[in-house]
Amino acid sequence: MTQVVNADTDEPLEPPSEFIIKVQDINDNPPQFIEGPYRASVPEMSPVGTPVTRVTATDADDPVYGNSAKLVYSILEGQPYFSVDPNSATIKIALHGMDREMREEYLVVIQAKDMGGHMGGLSGTTTVTITLTDINDNPPKFSKSLYEFIIPEDLPTGKMGGKVKANDRDIGENAKSTYSVIEGNDQGVFEIVTDPQTQEGLLRLKKPLDYESKRAYTLKVEATNVRFEPSSGGPFKDTATVKIVVEDADEPPVFSKPMYSLEVNENAPINTVIGTVNARDPDSTGSSVRYFIDRHTDLERQFNINVDDGKITLAKPLDRETDMWHNITVTATEISRAIVAIRVMDINDNAPEFATEYEAFLCENGKPGQVIQTVSAVDKDDPIQGHYFDYRLVPEMLNNPNFTIKNNQDNSISVLAKHDTFRRQKQEMYFLPIIVTDNGNPPMSSTNTLTIRVCGCSKDGIVQSCNVEAYVLPIGLSMGALIAILACIILLLVIVVLFVTLRRHKNEPLIIKDDEDVRENIIRYDDEGGGEEDTEAFDIATLQNPDGINGYLPRKDIKPDLQFMPRAGQHSGPNGVDVDEFINVRLHEADNDPTAPPYDSIQIYGYEGRGSIAGSLSSLETASSDSDQNYDYLREWGPRFRRLGELYSVGESDRET
Known part of the structure; x- marks a missing residue:
């Protein structure tokens, strides 16, 4: 709403005006299937045009303006089995004779496109999973046309004598069958019932069998579907023949009478024949019968019986007054023995497997089609017709770009390489799963994995190295x-x-500085001298100190707890040189000094000797071109100085320098 007003007085100059603004729609929203994805089902064998389900798409654009919301449906995937109505989006059967037993589930992709399906329109898709439901269109079928059973004649009534099975490709109620005997059971000896769990026909005995009267039966049994649809055709039944052989059982002997009554005089002598019992073997073999008296019924052992003919004789005299009646039991038995050898017949209950744990080696420089490994299989079963193995790659490896297999027609296969670009840096090891199936009934199979290593080989194909590490070394x-x-x-x-x-170490200075602890800076000279040549190279008389032998200077490497009084030394002449005695005195003082530490230290003599022909030792620190030679000189004489006086020391002026 708008209005014109005076800018100065703010009074309206005209009445308010109202404007209506209408937003013009454009096609900017694609169709959407809100309820998708869909699932639907339809009976198998449905005729063409049978509706399956309906899908619905919505478009957010204005349906009034143009064709922005006008949708047209089409099928992108699912042909030629199904079709869709372009306007109602109803999915229908498009192919005749769709059989669930061949394929049960289908995936259909439906597209909805706006703008009436014209070019430039927006579209959306959804999926519909369609399942074919089962109808009873398959009759039962016996796995064999002839069944043979051997039933012993002493099998109790009500017990099972054999099983038959009719298979049905349908499922659920459509696969259920009932069994009946339609021929050969005139005397009603057998019956057949259905096992509700396994859908097998159980052949049971209704009357006792007698091997001597009838030794074989031939029956005809029928399996019929419980339910079926007349429109699906028929008949939905199947028949099979069952042959039954009655096996003779070892039956006990049968007496001619269930009870015998005999008479004898009480004065009859011993061994008098009182009477005879008779029993026969009902078996066809007619084995000999032997007779025995049950001694539990004849504790006094008054009677005997002949084991072969059944004649009962008197064993002890009788007394009627004592016992008027004697009730004894006679047992008739048949004795026959036979050795029975039982052979276990084989069934296919073991799957084949690789004959050994194969590990194949593949050369990097191999050629396409080269045989990598020959693989054979073994089976613990022993079929009569012999073994035949079928080899195949697992479904995931059918399009394997690296390897393939070839049947050698001798129950073995060859594994072949497909290319020659195998490299250890890329992949060192491959695993090839192979399915091995035998020819038994039912067939058994197992999956075995072949390990293939990529190796470096010589030009002759001889494997040299299979390790990746060896390949990254310099050429x-x-x-x-x-x-x-x-x-x-x-x-x-x-x-x-x-x-x-x-x-x-060679360039370290040999002189200890004053500010260092001498106990931590002991200089050791481990080089041996040159023997007699050393005495000629240096005059040892320079070590003599004529003025200091009468005095004593305390050791400066420690602070003694007790003051040690100097001893009077021996004097030598002013010009005499008694080096040996001088050294011995110093050694004696050092060995008997109670303030000396228990480790090597520097013995200090305090000053230079007067009149030394060697001059001051401080010349070692003076500028000289042969300084290294002076160090070598001291290193050579060091061990001898230490041996003579523990260690030697320079004078006061030298230490300051």
Whole structure:
């Protein structure tokens, strides 16, 4: 709503005006199946045009304006089995004779397109899973046309003597059948009933069998579907022949009378024949019968019986007054023995498997079609017709780009390479699952995996190395050569470290500074001298201190707890040189000094000797071009100085320098 007003007074100059703005719709929304994906079912064998289900799509655009919301339906996937009405989106059967036993489920893709299906329109899709439901269109079928059973004649009535089975490709109620005997059972000896769990026909005995009267029966049995649809055709039944052989059983002997009554005088002598019992073997073999008296019924052993003919005789005298009646029991038995050898007949209950755990090796430089491994199988079963194995790759490996198999027609296969671009860096090992099936009934199968290693080979195809590590080495170097090179590098590093260490030790100064603790800076000279040549190289008389032998200077490496008084030393002449005695005195003082520490230390003499022909030892620190030579000189004489006086020391002026 709008209105014109005075800008100064803010008063309206005209009445308000109302404007209506209408938004024009454009096709910017695709069709959508809100309720998808869909599931539907339809009976198998439905005629063409039978509706299956209906799908619905919605479009958010304005249905009034143009064709933005006008939808047209089409089928993208599911032909030629199904079709869809372009306007109502009703899915219908499009193919005659769709059989559930051949294929049970179908996936249909439906598209909805706006703009009346014209070019430029937007579209949306949904899926419909259609299942064919079962109808009774398959009759039962016996797995065999002839069944043979052997039933012993002493099988109790009501017991099962055999089983038959009619298979039906239908499912549920459509697969259920009933069994009946339609021929050969005039005397009503047998009956057949249906097992509700397994749908098998159980042949049971209704009357006792008698081998001696009838030894075989031939029956005709029928299996009929419980329910069927007349429109599906027929008949929905099947018949089979059942032959029954009655097996003779070992029946006990039968007496001629159930009870015998005999008479004898009480004064009859011993061994008098009182009477005879008779029994026969009902079996066809007519085995001999033997007779025995049950002694539990004749405790006094008054009677005997002949085991062969059944004649009863008197064993002891009788007394009627004592016992008027004697009731004894006679047992008739047949004795026959036979050795029975039982052979177990084989059934196919073991799956075939690889003859061994194969591990194949594939050369990188192999050729396409090259045989990698020959594989055979074994089976624990022993069929009469012999073994025949069928080999195939698992379904996931049918399009394997690397390997294939070839039947060698001798129960073995060859595994072949498809290309020559195998590389260990890419993949070192392959696993090839192979299904092996035998020819038994029912057939048994197992999945076995063949391991294939990619190896480096010579030009002649001889495997040299199957490790990935060997392949990343420099060209022309083996693992052993690389190890040798590394060992040499490590040895060179050790030599360099030792050389630098020794060089550093060689350049360390030999003179101890004043501010260092002498106990932590003991200088050791481990080089041996040159023997007699050393006495000629240096005059030992320079160590003599004529002015200091009468005095004592305390050791400066420790602070003694007790003051040690100096001892009077021996004097030598002013110009005499008694080095041996001088050294011995110093050694004696050092050995008997109670304030000396229990470790090597520097013995300090305090000053230079006067008149030393060697001059001051401080010349070691003066600028000289042969400083290294002076250090070598001290290093050579060090061990002898230590042996003579523990260690030697420079004078006060030298230490300051």
